[in-house]
Amino acid sequence: MGLQRYKEKRSFDATPEPAGKVEPRRRGALMFVIQKHDATRLHYDFRIELEGVLKSWAVPKGIPTQRGDRRLAMHVEDHPKDYGDFEGVIPEGNYGAGSVMVWDMGTWEPVGEDPLKALQDGKLKFTLLGKKLTGEWTLVRMREREKGKDEWLLVKSGENVRPISARADDQSALTGRTMKQIAGQKTRTWKSHRAASERTANNFRERIAQAVKQARAGKPAKDAAAMASRSRRRKAQMVS
Numbered sequence: 267m268g269l270q271r272y273k274e275k276r277s278f279d280a281t282p283e284p285a286g287k288v289e290p291r292r293r294g295a296l297m298f299v300i301q302k303h304d305a306t307r308l309h310y311d312f313r314i315e316l317e318g319v320l321k322s323w324a325v326p327k328g329i330p331t332q333r334g335d336r337r338l339a340m341h342v343e344d345h346p347k348d349y350g351d352f353e354g355v356i357p358e359g360n361y362g363a364g365s366v367m368v369w370d371m372g373t374w375e376p377v378g379e380d381p382l383k384a385l386q387d388g389k390l391k392f393t394l395l396g397k398k399l400t401g402e403w404t405l406v407r408m409r410e411r412e413k414g415k416d417e418w419l420l421v422k423s424g425e426n427v428r429p430i431s432a433r434a435d436d437q438s439a440l441t442g443r444t445m446k447q448i449a450g451q452k453t454r455t456w457k458s459h460r461a462a463s464e465r466t467a468n469n470f471r472e473r474i475a476q477a478v479k480q481a482r483a484g485k486p487a488k489d490a491a492a493m494a495s496r497s498r499r500r501k502a503q504m505v506s
């Protein structure tokens with residue numbers, strides 16, 4: 267529960283993803299979002315709002331559209347609600363590095379009384395009202411095949427829905443952008459972070475140049491060498 271695992275996995279000074287917080291529970295419509303994530307392996311992150319966070323599953327093969335079709339859905343850590351409109355690039359070297367598209371978004375409703383208990387019991391039936399997807403699906407927990415892996419199935423229940431066209435599959439529900447456009451456009455947070463790193467690096471270069479000048483003027487060269495190695499270490503940290 268909560269966002270501890272989410273926070274442990276990320277350095278918020280190096281990724282544009284939101285730090286977020288657990289929001290107070292509220293009445294009214296619950297949000298859902300599906301993010302297409304071009305990480306080590308392309309997958310779709312299926313997230314539904316519950317208990318002030320986004321309960322999340324990674325679905326490698328995307329959302330089934332034909333009744334009875336089922337897709338593996340790996341249960342992953344809760345995400346903050348703020349994550350729901352995150353679209354952009356997670357920089358290299360960070361958890362989940364790669365492009366993220368808001369693939370679909372909207373509201374969801376449980377079919378039945380107590381969705382939290384339904385999740386705990388391992389079977390949640392729900393309807394989505396999204397921009398691309400509208401209809402009924404069911405999440406079903408599988409028996410544990412491998413220790414620590416929380417595998418579920420996302421099953422199309424209810425009526426068939428129209429399969430998603432290749433064009434719609436590559437179009438953001440939030441901005442209309444394609445994955446390629448998102449990948450080519452660094453997010454603002456990342457840019458400003460990089461600018462800050464470059465400023466720091468320039469600052470170090472200046473100080474090294476000064477130290478070298480002083481060394482040539484007869485002062486011990488030790489300082490310049492120490493500073494250069496410190497700068498190299500800093501740079502290595504920035505890259506990792």
Ligand code: MN
Pocket residue numbers: 303305309311324362
């Ligand atoms: Mn993901």
